[in-house]
Amino acid sequence: MKKALITGANKGIGFETARQLLNAGYFVYIACRDAAKGAEAAAQLGNTNIAVIPLDVTNMDSIIEAREQIGRTTSQLDVLINNAGIRGQLPQTPSTAPQAFIREVFETNFFGVINVTQVFMDLLKAAEQPRIVNVTSGLASLTLHSDPAWVYYPVKSAAYGPSKTALNAYTLALAYELRDTPFKVNAVDPGYTATDFNNHSGTGSVENAAALLARFAMLEADGPTGKYFSNDRNGEESPW
Structure with missing residues (x-):
């Protein structure tokens, strides 16, 4: 049975992605900062192939403890989302945005991803066809941000968008490093989805968003790597 780790999986898109991977026959590690909320999510999913992993992506001790906990139950990890x-x-x-606000966003959206990826790399390398899905945003695209005709052109930010642009750059570099291995590493934008993240102002459904993440988590051996895909483009490539 293949195994997947999803960070921030107790609600929203992460929760629905866990559901879809469980339905596809995966064992899913639900990682979230609050173990109680993780347990509630696992109960809602009602599947025995679940383990709740307390994990704060901004805390290295927490990441290492999560790695040790998962390592006690498996010698490999097939998917990291x-x-x-x-x-x-x-x-x-x-x-005018205080640097403290900007750094806080980068700690989670950029450095947190790097820390989790590096700590779990040994388990991923032990899998036959490891997959890494970095959840990004359409707001990461510098090409689109420079186009006045783009629907989200006015949505500029000092922290969120740039943190995802940096994540895209890291994804591209990591995919290149792993280009001669079975790894598939991609940046995937689930689109403007109605979740707590945006006070449910999004226009897309969590089911559709999660389906895109699950698609890249389960790529075949001939699937793409080092690419940027978006639900705003019907799951096709987005310009960097």
Whole structure:
């Protein structure tokens, strides 16, 4: 049975992705900062192939403990979905946003992903066809941000968008490093989805968003790597 770790999986898109991978026959490690909320999520999913893993992506001790906990039950990890993320405090006006606010967002959305990926790399390398899905945003695209005709052109930020742009760059570099291995590493934008993250103002469904993440978590051996895909483009490639 293949095994997947999803960060921030107790609600929203992460929760629904866990459901879809469970339905596809995966064992899923639900990682979240609050173990009680993780237990509630696991109970809602009602599947025995679940383990709740307390994990704060901004705390290295927590990440290492999570690795040790998972390592006691398996010698390999087939899928890592770096889903945990924060929007950060608003407003995020570039000329006035406090650096503390910006750093907080980057700690979760960028450095947290790097830390989790590096700590779990040994378990991923032990899998036959490891997959890494870094959950990004359409707001990460510099190409689109420079196009006045883009629907989200006015949505500029000092923290959230740039943190995802940096994540895209890391994804590209990691995929290149692992290019001659069975790894598939991609940045995937679930689109503007109605969740707690945006006070349910999004227009997309969690089911559709999760389906895109699950698709790249289960890529075949001839699937793409080092690419950026978006639900805003019907799951096709997005410009960097």
